[in-house]
Amino acid sequence: MDNAKLIVISGPSGVGKSTLLKQLFTSYPEKFGFSVSYTSRNPRNNEVDGVDYHFVTSDVFTGMISQNLFVEWALVHGNYYGTAKDEVSKVIDNGKYCVLDIDVQGAMLVKESGVSARYIFIAPESIDVLFRRLSSRGTETSESIQKRLKNAEKELTYKEKYDYIIINDTLDVAYKKLVSCIF
Ligand code: 5GP
Numbered sequence: 709m710d711n712a713k714l715i716v717i718s719g720p721s722g723v724g725k726s727t728l729l730k731q732l733f734t735s736y737p738e739k740f741g742f743s744v745s746y747t748s749r750n751p752r753n754n755e756v757d758g759v760d761y762h763f764v765t766s767d768v769f770t771g772m773i774s775q776n777l778f779v780e781w782a783l784v785h786g787n788y789y790g791t792a793k794d795e796v797s798k799v800i801d802n803g804k805y806c807v808l809d810i811d812v813q814g815a816m817l818v819k820e821s822g823v824s825a826r827y828i829f830i831a832p833e834s835i836d837v838l839f840r841r842l843s844s845r846g847t848e849t850s851e852s853i854q855k856r857l858k859n860a861e862k863e864l865t866y867k868e869k870y871d872y873i874i875i876n877d878t879l880d881v882a883y884k885k886l887v888s889c890i891f
Contacts, residue, residue: 713800714823715740715807715890718815719830720860721785722842724876725809728830731883732807732890741799743808746772749787752847762792780821782813785855789814805890812866819869828889829870833877835860 748766769788781790799806832838872889876882
């Protein structure tokens with residue numbers, strides 16, 4: 709596995725990471741592959757198992773932890789999330805850059821393991837803008853929004869540990885910056 713081909717992306721929930729990444733994968737399908745994470749959270753209405761995440765029970769997830777199947781895993785907003793070693797190998801063995809969309813805890817674990825990767829943090833213009841985004845997305849309860857905002861404040865304190873920080877105020881500008889961080 710060639711770790712130089714890992715791209716780690718973090719940023720608060722609702723900041724627009726998925727939109728930016730979808731644009732990247734659509735523009736360069738031959739260059740990038742996405743490591744589909746495992747999670748114990750329930751799927752949202754528009755999410756597809758095996759595409760957005762591998763949705764599993766907490767028992768299955770903790771079983772995978774015991775079998776040492778993850779590159780990293782973390783508890784985020786009360787649910788398990790993890791990157792499976794198999795998923796990363798599948799992408800890299802295909803000769804593509806492997807993109808991990810993971811939280812700051814997971815990103816720091818990857819970094820501490822000494823793996824060579826490019827670390828990119830996507831930040832919101834402000835917490836207020838993030839609140840409006842999460843509310844208008846309509847996928848979260850108000851309790852979940854509050855949890856995500858609280859976590860966002862914590863996550864933002866890690867941004868200086870990344871190689872690049874991109875503020876997603878305007879999608880087109882942020883996308884261009886993302887591409888320039890990679891190529
Ligand atoms: P969401 O529930 O909004 O899809 O994701 C919540 C958070 O979990 C996001 O910050 C996302 O980047 C993070 N996340 C998704 N997959 C993984 C993973 O495999 N590992 C870790 N550590 N975080 C993940």
